[in-house]
Amino acid sequence: MAPDPWEGCFWSWGLLLWLSVGSTGDAPPTPQTKCTDFQNANLLQGTNLKAHFLLFTPSDPLCGQLVEESSDIRNLGFNVTLGTKLVIHGFRALGTKPSWIDKFISALLQAADANVIAVDWVYGSTGVYFSAVENVVKLGLEISRFLSKLLVLGVSESSIHIIGVSLGAHVGGMVGHFYKGQLGQITGLDPAGPEYTRASLEERLDPGDALFVEAIHTDTDNLGIRIPVGHVDYYVNGGQDQPGCPTSISAGYSYLICDHMRAVHIYISALENSCPLMAFPCTSYKVFLAGHCLDCFNPFLLSCPRIGLVEQGGVKIEPLPKEVKVYLLTTSTAPYCVHHSLVEFYLLKLRNQDTCITVTFLSSSVASSVTITIPRQQRHGKGIIAHPSPQCQINQVKLKFQPSNRVWKKDRTIVIGMFCTAPLPVHDNRRTVCLPEPVNLQASETVSHDLKITCI
Template sequence: MLHREFVCLVGLLLLCEGQGQGSAASEPCDDFTDLDLTHCLLGTSLYVRLLLYTRSNPRCGRELSHQHPSSEPLFNLSRPTAFVIHGYRPTGAAPVWIDLLVRLLAEQEDLNVIVVDWNRGAANLNYFIAVANTGHAAHNLTAFIVNMQEEGASLDAVHLIGVSLGAHLAGFVGANLKGKIGRITGLDPAGPMFTSATEAERLDPSDAMFVDVLHTDMDSFGLNGAHGHIDYYANGGADQPGCPKTIFSGKSYFVCDHQRSVFLFLCSLNRTCSLTGYPCASYSDFLDGRCLQCEAFKPAPCPVLGYDVSRWKDTLLGLGQTKAFFSTTATLPYRKASYRVDMVTWNQYLRWGAVYIRLYNGRNFTETRIDHKLFRFEQYTTTRLLAQFDEDVHPVQKVSMRIAIGNVMGPRYKIRLLRIRLIPLDRPERPALCRYDIIMEENMDVMFRPLPCDAHL
């Protein structure tokens, strides 16, 4: 699963134009430290290397001097600088995503991209040693950033992107610099050894002027809770679609959910995902359709995941800590087609049930089951649902719907819908679809052609 996702992302990158070929061939590249299991068994002593990439050398790293950053001609201190900080490396191998993340970051704007290579220190079968090394690596990186500042760089133009254990390392750097770093992005911050940590002992909102966090594995290797100015929770922040559910799947069972945070961030950088986060108190409220309008963010839309969330920085800082939820598919481009569904029922008797909806576009269709709980249908009551589909079919020519009642042995009661309305959430340019006065039987599909909603609706 992980390698398939990575290959797909590489394929998307190859479609992009304007990729540089690096510096002159006469100058050798400085590569990420690639270790093996032997190093992990014996243990590694901390050694931090800083590898610079820019638009002119997106494939060829240049190792920077810790004491004199500006001695490297390619390092322009007037540009913004993004630091990429990996996490625990139990096998010593280089992260499979590191090169792609560097290249995609270089495409966003003209900036310095620095890979913080602390593989010697992170590569160790003893996780506790790697955790202890984060503080030492943070002091090393802090000193480098102070040297940058002394040579003319601005702290508010520094962006630290930390993965797993690297997210806490980034937080330590930010704390060392009194929260004056411009931004920290935490991709599924590590949970083990940090679940009971104080704010001073882990990533927290005070570590930078703006902190955004993505959660994908809170029930295992990731950290539960909220730790940024905005925390995104993909599929609730724990189990991810498409990831193995049993230990018999081998390594993927342990790392798939945790590493999904990186792949979602990569996809957002490539502008192929556009994953919208809906601010909400809880995942259950989000699934119930209670948080789909983003009133606090008007006239702007809901905040998106990824590099561009900085557009919402001022609003988010004014709101305090914000939780945002979204759902994804199992594979690229991860984005679901989401609709707000409003139903006005007239049935005489109170009924409880789950809802199944199928959308048709000619021969193609997509379907969803809204069955995370039973919904209440009673006379003259509006029921709001969030319907999320793995595929986006457009234009919608027919809709099939079924209200499934638990009792399948007794008589089928009729349910009358005075109105059903489907509002595309991610495609505001598309019209809302309606249908009026539909009679349906419990546990039976009813199919209808949707119509444009009346203007006053």
């Protein structure tokens, strides 16, 4: 009887299967990485600290590995030769995981080859705000003990960057205080205001807590701190009332938290995008908008600070100045960044009343406007306009003379003058562009002109 070909195939496959099982049976199974998420706590549990340290690495940015007290963090993929970034959240009213944390960590690991450690203190930060404040010192001590173990492994103090959100910013300041200001950097994202505006330097974030301290302020009239707390303090859109945030309490929770959380989303945007979030030192937001702070010479010697993972925020002078207020405008949605420009109008003839002129930049159907005022018996008025596109991509400028209100008759006044503009920072007149001819503006009528600026 002829052998069945299927029988031969069966024995061949059986032999291969036996060999494959035998060859792997002696090898130890590949250990599965255990991922740990943030804790959840209810209002009754929000007194104990229960801090967890979750390690995220470039090789697995979506998996947080719980660092146990007795474990060697290097076995979890911690790389001693890389920088280390600690992310500390703030008060958690409902005891839930921060909604922004996953995106924040992913953006950090995308932007930097670093170890990222998220500090989960949801239990200690929920319930009553004042109870969370009382836990700040305890958490600061616990983080300090954790960092001391990293230093034993060979991590340098200067390679540690703490990023604290709201109350977490002051936790970072406490840790920096324990290390006598020798940590590399602390970034405070709208550091908390309640209980901290009048606190001592030892109790809150301040420039002495790290080699470089920066803070981004977005809600100084509510949940954020008003005073400067870093070497560089960014007051975004003046530090309050962020564009796109609700202006009515009828919006509920979003009305309370939107301005405060804008600092987090702006920082994420800075990590994800290459567009500039550059700011300019000035005595006040009003003075900045009036066009009186056009460069960064004083005190930064022309190196304008920028939000994001830029060494010392782009500031290149030593020693670093302290508590410098810098201002910038943003759009209402991500990526938030704009290009600031100076706009000026020179009247050919003096007037006996204020002259208000609205300037509008247009590019790709996007319009940005600002109104500049020329005081009575003066020829010159200026202001700052913010546009999502650089000047060389702006196609058109529109000018409109806004007359004084006259109910009884139409205002037919005509003003004549020169329009000029320059991108910030303005170091000299070389980048100033003016319309070639004087502009005639009749009250309430819009005049359009092409704007041709070469990209450099």
